[in-house]
Amino acid sequence: MTTGVRRRMGVEERRQQLIGVALDLFSQRSPDDVSIDEIAAAAGISRPLVYHYFPGKLSLYEAALKRASEDLAGRFVEPQEGPLGTRLLRVMRRFFDFVDEHGPGFSALMRGGPAVGSTATNALIDSVRQAAYVQILSHLNVENPPARLELVIRSWISLAESTALIWLDGRRIPRAELEVQLVHDFAALAAVSAAHDEEMGALLRGMLKEEPADGPFSDLVARLISLAS
Known part of the structure; x- marks a missing residue:
């Protein structure tokens, strides 16, 4: 998978980016089969940074x-x-x-x-x-x-x-x-x-x-x- 380009974003902009990335992945495969690591890679950020914006996959899925x-x-x-x-x-x-x-x-x-x-x-x-x-x-x-x-x-x-x-x-x-x-x-x-x-x-x-x-x-x-x- 091609990773996104790292760049500094505001808090809300990053949250919206992660929601969009997650929605795109969830649209291709069952959410159960999509990992936080995949979401992080697609967004071009680290796994810990995803957790900085969302407590876990459940909260990101709900968003x-x-x-x-x-x-x-x-x-x-x-x-x-x-x-x-x-x-x-x-x-x-x-x-x-x-x-x-x-x-x-x-x-x-x-x-x-x-x-x-x-x-x-x-x-x-x-x-x-x-x-x-x-x-x-x-x-x-x-x-x-x-x-x-x-x-x-x-x-x-x-x-x-x-x-x-x-x-x-x-x-x-x-x-x-x-x-x-x-x-x-x-x-x-x-x-x-x-x-x-x-x-x-x-x-x-x-x-x-x-x-x-x-x-x-x-x-x-x-x-x-x-x-x-």
Whole structure:
């Protein structure tokens, strides 16, 4: 590995450099497999100096995770323009961009890594899920969601996480297909809920009202009709 060039940095600048180096390494391999020595070498500093800024790999991992979680949460931010299905598809593309860029680190975070179970880690994961949840609510123009809608959105967010993990394990299904499928999944979850609740039915009708003939939701309807014929 090529070591970085030594130069004097301020405290915060050095901390941010180490976080960036660690995040880059954690994105290539599981954090369990990355040593402090590797991080130090990549940053161009000594091992003791890493410990000067971070007590151990766990604290450095949590700092890197915080930066990554902020990045991931930002992937769910989408202008409220155009049909909902198209907006969700753009969100899923950015979500999978992140998963693609940070595969091993994303997998370690969700399946088990050096900071698993820590209060800080759990809070960061929950913050990303909450940010995604709030963004979806904003696209539906709902401020006080009924229980069934909350169930639909949070179930869909969990499904997106699980789908990404399965995809990372061999990438046996084309990524673009999964992005569309997850948008279909959102519509399907909403439709099943609407079949049991009139309030959800009204929300679903609003979702479909602005959907163009070539949009993701219309595509799902056409596929279902084809299967039933």
